[in-house]
Amino acid sequence: NAGVMQNPRHLVRRRGQEARLRCSPMKGHSHVYWYRQLPEEGLKFMVYLQKENIIDESGMPKERFSAEFPKEGPSILRIQQVVRGDSAAYFCASSSDRGQVNEQFFGPGTRLTVL
Amino acid sequence: GENVEQHPSTLSVQEGDSAVIKCTYSDSASNYFPWYKQELGKRPQLIIDIRSNVGEKKDQRIAVTLNKTAKHFSLHITETQPEDSAVYFCAATPPGFQKLVFGTGTRLLVSP
Numbered sequence: 251n252a253g254v255m256q257n258p259r260h261l262v263r264r265r266g267q268e269a270r271l272r273c274s275p276m277k278g279h280s281h282v283y284w285y286r287q288l289p290e291e292g293l294k295f296m297v298y299l300q301k302e303n304i305i306d307e308s309g310m311p312k313e314r315f316s317a318e319f320p321k322e323g324p325s326i327l328r329i330q331q332v333v334r335g336d337s338a339a340y341f342c343a344s345s346s347d348r349g350q351v352n353e354q355f356f357g358p359g360t361r362l363t364v365l
Numbered sequence: 366g367e368n369v370e371q372h373p374s375t376l377s378v379q380e381g382d383s384a385v386i387k388c389t390y391s392d393s394a395s396n397y398f399p400w401y402k403q404e405l406g407k408r409p410q411l412i413i414d415i416r417s418n419v420g421e422k423k424d425q426r427i428a429v430t431l432n433k434t435a436k437h438f439s440l441h442i443t444e445t446q447p448e449d450s451a452v453y454f455c456a457a458t459p460p461g462f463q464k465l466v467f468g469t470g471t472r473l474l475v476s477p
Binding site: 292293295354357359 | 401407409410411454462465
């Protein structure tokens with residue numbers, strides 16, 4: 251049973267470029283969450299999605315950031331026109347659909363470096 | 366919104382000692398409290414969790430206690446081993462949301 255998958259594991263972008271981060275949830279999980287971890291800091295919630303729906307995007311910056319979880323394929327976190335402050339580890343987590351608040355299992359993360 | 370504070374930020378113990386990490390939360394209606402262990406460069410791993418209808422939960426050398434009145438919960442690790450060295454994060458889930466609000470982390474160092 252494969253866990254949460256993320257790719258790429260490392261991503262280097264120059265300022266102004268776009269970054270696309272992908273997340274495939276655990277088998278049987280339909281809820282996806284994205285968190286950002288700055289160096290030496292804790293994890294900050296960004297967005298919560300179910301298939302084809304954004305449920306809670308209260309942690310997403312208003313500009314340049316977007317997320318989707320299409321009917322087919324992985325969830326995508328997209329950062330347009332990256333800046334140095336976007337350098338961080340971006341973790342995706344998934345949980346199952348059992349009606350209550352459920353355990354969230356994390357992927358290995360994508361470490362974004364903006365030059 | 367929910368706010369989670371975590372103490373201490375660093376904790377050094379000798380192998381075999383116990384370690385206790387404490388977290389407080391602000392929203393009395395929060396109902397789910399997981400703990401994650403994160404080794405350097407790795408993913409956060411869920412090690413134990415507790416829901417608001419339970420006061421204590423134990424899993425081998427790890428236990429979590431919850432005091433709803435005081436709005437705090439604690440992680441207890443007994444008989445610590447060097448492989449317990451990592452950063453530990455507590456989290457809380459605000460009512461009506463699925464997101465986790467994390468504490469700032471505790472760096473635990475277990476010396477042989």
